[in-house]
Amino acid sequence: MTGEEAQTNGHRIGVYVCHCGTNIAGVVDVEHVSEWAKDALGDRGVVVGKDYKFMCSDLGQELIQKDIEREGLDRVVVAACSPHLHEKTFRNATERGGLNPYLCEMASIREQVSWVHTNKAIATEKAKAMISGAVERVKEHESLEPFRVPIEEATLIVGGGIAGIQSALEIANAGHPVYLVEREPSIGGHMAQFDKTFPTLDCSACILTPRMSEVGVHPNIELLTWSEVEKVEGYVGNFAVTIRKKASYVINEDCTGCGICWQKCPKKVIDDKFEVGLGYRKAIYTPFEQAVPKYPVIDHDNCTYFEKGSCKACEKFCPTEAINFEDEDEVITVNVGNIVLATGYDLFDARRIPQYGYGRLANVFTSLEFERMTNAAGPTDGDIVLRDGVTAPKSVGIVHCVGSRDRNFNNYCSSICCMQSLKFAHLVHERTGAEVFNFYIDIRTPAKEYDEFYQRVLDEGTRFVRGRVAEVTDAARLPGEEGKLIVQVEDTLAGQQRRIPVDMVILSAALEPRTDAYETAKKFGIACSANGWFTEKHPKLDPVATMTEGVFIAGCSTGPKDIPATVSQGSAAAARILSYIEMGELALEPVRATVIAEQCSGCRICNDLCPFNAISYDAETELSEINIALCQGCGTCVAACPAGAITGTGFSNEQVLAQIEGLLMLNVEPQPVAEPA
């Protein structure tokens, strides 16, 4: 064995340096670096050193392919952008050249060099060091084969709002089974509470209920309302999901949904869910007339029988003996290949801004209360009235951005409130003829037909006052204010403080993540943004996937959005899942961690650290085990293991140490390089 062979181990390595236009070439002398690689690293196995304007272009990729064939390369190093962007591209090019794709390594000389340095000489030297490290590392690479996992055909959808309904129907209509879990007694979500939808003003129920009943009767959809997911185990293609079906005390098989039970039930309860506290329901109830399924549930905490031990009026009057007070929760497990989380949003609690008076001043309403009020099936039969239930307001103030775009609460824009407020203004005009003031910061009407609607509402004579409302008060001090609610606001267009007396104030409250969004995310092994919305795999290019394979997200659970965007996401998530189901099996990245059994002490430090719940402790063997289908190869456990008992394919000790050694070799003296002109 000659000296040269000892260093190269017979490797034939190609180094490709990307200009990335001027992104890299503006700061790094790329021509020099590529020549240096060929000359100076020749004795370390580098046989090809090339630079190219855009390595990610077809022509750039072809360079790699052809060199593998012609020059007999067995390793490839691409010095370009971050592997987050193009690792897959260059692995594919390597594979097309006939090599195993994992024999390609990237050196990030854009994000880690050219974008963070200005001195060309130093940046060029650093790029060389990065390449030197990558060359040493790639020699330690092994050929890897992706894992293949079969995909269970059934899908779990969590949340029966319009996003979940859409996903369920798309998948079920394609012929695949769906479990739709909803924690309320009926599907429909927030959309079922609305009266009209903007900007077309078509009736929300009229467009929603056909979808709901389609779900209800669909042979491929198993509807699990009044149920909650308790536990999720397994991985993409093969999840085992434990679901608690809460006791409803109604035997669905016998119930005809006739409604006698809730007519006869003597216990009236304020409905703080569907009617948002503005109306009543009984202790046995369905949330609304068109509920799907039609079966009622008994509200255990408010039922007279459960409180006092006697009543059972519903049981006495039920014509089909469908009431069962002995009913208990049932826990079931279903196997699914993919999951869609469409868990929606909660409304910002307007009591958190006490100076707006909600909860203190009777005639201050939230947006959702107003939705119920305008709904013909709502507590006022669609009449717009003050809290006394009879008086129509002569003037109404609508406050935008309550809890949104407010550094004290939520920095983000809730996206739907402008259009919703415009819709309210229109409905007030149409139904009461009252004068309407919109108090806004900016009007945001960017979607199809939205701005036209804004102009229509302007033409109807709605007043617009630009400025954040300081307070809503009943403390009158000027003539005409007695008995009114006074909106104190800085009119930033007129440049003055104004006090506008109105009869009714509507607070367009922010959309917020569900209060239990973090727990839900943890249960399903996904992440939340700082605000609490579910995090997408990529906010632009992969908006319905998550970092956990097989778990998809749709609708307002990922951030505030209107109905069209929500429905689009429901369909998009379904499309992604249908393609998985169609493939039958899924290839997973083989970059995974493994436990070396001999070295594992069973200390379990790694178990809780894993962000993907991929590590569990086996009490019998007293070892920690990694579920390779859940492992995403992040390396946290490898770094944390005190015994060094976890290694990762793709980031083994040998590979990382070789890379460090290569970085430190710097067998080149810093050369003075011409500063960029």
Place this chain on the structure above:
Amino acid sequence: MKYMFYPGCSLHRSARPYLDSLAAIQEKLTMELQEVEDWNCCGATEYMSVYRAPAHALVGRNLALAQQQSNGSDTVMAACSACYLNLEKTENYMRTDEELNNKVNTALAEGDLHYDAGSIQVRHLLDIIYNDVGMDRIKNLVTNPLEGLKVAAYYGCMIVRPDVNQRWNSPEYPTVLEELMEALGAEVIDFPMKTHCCSGHMTQISSDVAYELIRRLIYGATHYEADILVTLCPMCQLNLDAYQIEMNNHFDTDYVMPILYFTQLMGLAFGIEPEELGIGREFVSAKQALAKIGAPVPDEVPEKGKPRRKKKKEEGLPMPQVSTRFNGGSK
């Protein structure tokens, strides 16, 4: 519990009842107060906006003295809102603005003083009573609950805004004082003007503006049927109490809304004699209101050498006003 105490000028003069009532309840609250020796003016409300560095140096001297004299406590308590805000502002800006810190300390060095920003905690009396003493202890101390007394809790602007260290539950709609008043057994009304302006020094500069701002608050408290308006700021107390009569003259109204310090009501609830709490020295007598809780209030103590001024003759045209309509509001 030991605290450094910065009384400020008001507590020794116009707000004497505040100081007296604090002294009367301090022992029951197990608060040990050590007055900062040789303290000087806090700069009141305007100085910081006029000359920034000298104003902070003025306050910085008090902080430096407090640091020097601190003996087992790093907390300086102020009962006056303006003092509290100025001390808090200077502490905060010296901590976050190196240039200002250097300037102030250069000035202090002339008097052989130095203040290490961040070494003193500035807190208001109400904050200490609410958080350190705590509502449970307060409730246990109550011997004469203020049952039947309707109280409007009024904060004014300075202690809650800007709340640089987030010491209050809400800068717009705080409820700490209300909780305290409820603990004393009083009936607390929802008073939406609780953080509105008392007119500050407008009484000296533009009395028309001041009268209107005072009228709003007095009218509001009356409209919401309060027996008494309770405050925690000497300036608020002075403006609403001492100028209430002039305001009434100005608008031709007849409001009677006594303005007391919260410490005075605490003392009454703890069974301390009204005289000891400085009750009776207010311009608008609280006698009638306090009769509701059976408190024997001494007759008004006449202010010596200060006969009540008659309303000045207005020069020129009067301001357009809205007064007559609201006469019905007063009870």
